[in-house]
Amino acid sequence: NAGVTQTPKFRVLKTGQSMTLLCAQDMNHEYMYWYRQDPGMGLRLIHYSVGEGTTAKGEVPDGYNVSRLKKQNFLLGLESAAPSQTSVYFCASSSGRNTGELFFGEGSRLTVL
Amino acid sequence: AQTVTQSQPEMSVQEAETVTLSCTYDTSESDYYLFWYKQPPSRQMILVIRQEAYKQQNATENRFSVNFQKAAKSFSLKISDSQLGDAAMYFCAYGFFGNEKLTFGTGTRLTIIP
Numbered sequence: 001n002a003g004v005t006q007t008p009k010f011r012v013l014k015t016g017q018s019m020t021l022l023c024a025q026d027m028n029h030e031y032m033y034w035y036r037q038d039p040g041m042g043l044r045l046i047h048y049s050v051g052e053g054t055t056a057k058g059e060v061p062d063g064y065n066v067s068r069l070k071k072q073n074f075l076l077g078l079e080s081a082a083p084s085q086t087s088v089y090f091c092a093s094s095s096g097r098n099t100g101e102l103f104f105g106e107g108s109r110l111t112v113l
Numbered sequence: 114a115q116t117v118t119q120s121q122p123e124m125s126v127q128e129a130e131t132v133t134l135s136c137t138y139d140t141s142e143s144d145y146y147l148f149w150y151k152q153p154p155s156r157q158m159i160l161v162i163r164q165e166a167y168k169q170q171n172a173t174e175n176r177f178s179v180n181f182q183k184a185a186k187s188f189s190l191k192i193s194d195s196q197l198g199d200a201a202m203y204f205c206a207y208g209f210f211g212n213e214k215l216t217f218g219t220g221t222r223l224t225i226i227p
Contacts, residue, residue: 031213040122042204042219050213058214090158100146100208102215104158 002026006091006105013081013112021076021108023091029103030096032074033058034066036087037107043090049074050096081112115140117207119218126195127226133180134190134221136205145209147181147188152220153201161203164188192223200225 004025013019023032030051035043035058045058049068063085065077074093078085088109092102116139126132138147149161164172164181171179176193192199205218 033214035217040219042117042119043217045214045216048214088156092158094213096213100148100210100213100215101160101163102158107156 004091004093004103004105006089006108008108009106010109011111013078013110015082015112017081017112018077018079019081019110020078021089021091021110023074023076023093023105024072025074025091025093025103026072027093027095027103028071029093030071031094032068033092033094033102034064034074034076035090035092036060037090038087046076046089078110081110083112086110086112115142115207115209115216117205117216117218119205119221121221122219123222123224125224125226126192128195128197130195131191131193132195132223134192134203134205134223136188136190136218138186138188138205138207140186140207140209142209145207147179148206148208148215149177149179149188149190150204150206150217151199151201152204153198158204162190195225197225197227199223 033048034046047066052071067075091105118137145166147164151159180189202220206215208215
């Protein structure tokens with residue numbers, strides 16, 4: 001059982017380039033999330049989805065877009081990468097049945113030069 | 114907005130000793146849950162323990178237990194018989210019923226001294 005899988009695990013971009021992070025979960029979870037982790041700031045929510053075809057903004061959505069075309073996948077896009085987006089990105093999912101527990105991927109380290 | 118505060122950026126403990134990590138939170142909700150997640154050097158986020166606010170009994174998972182003080186909005190994690198494998202970053206997190214989004218603290222890096 002793979003759980004939550006993120007690709008790629010590492011990526012280096014130049015300022016202005018675009019890229020997409022893919023998150024896939026095989027637990028049939030309704031809710032999916034993208035967080036970013038920065039030193040001294042914990043994890044901050046970028047965007048989330050409460051079901052297929054839905055997305056919503058989190059705490060730090062600027063500069064990112066997301067899509068949830070299929071229930072099992074949640075994509076995070078950077079249209080024009082900036083050095084401030086250098087971070088470790090985590091995808092997570094939850095069943096949405098009031099358990100509150102999130103299941104995390106292994107993280108993707110993105111560096112923007 | 115809900116906030117979670119971890120006032121100890123770093124902690125250290127001798128192997129086999131007990132350590133307590135602090136967490137406070139702010140909320141106006143009555144039904145919520147609290148978590149401690151562990152992030153070892155592998156970067157994987159691992160759930161350590163979970164507490165529902167309506168339960169008065171403190172949660173316990175083997176060597177890990179919490180001291181949940183609802184009125185004080187405090188949720189500390191106690192690790193007994195510390196082991197080298199406990200070395201990690203620990204995050205306190207808050208979520209409330211019907212929301213399914215977690216708010217995280219800034220983390221406490223725990224070092225185990227052999």
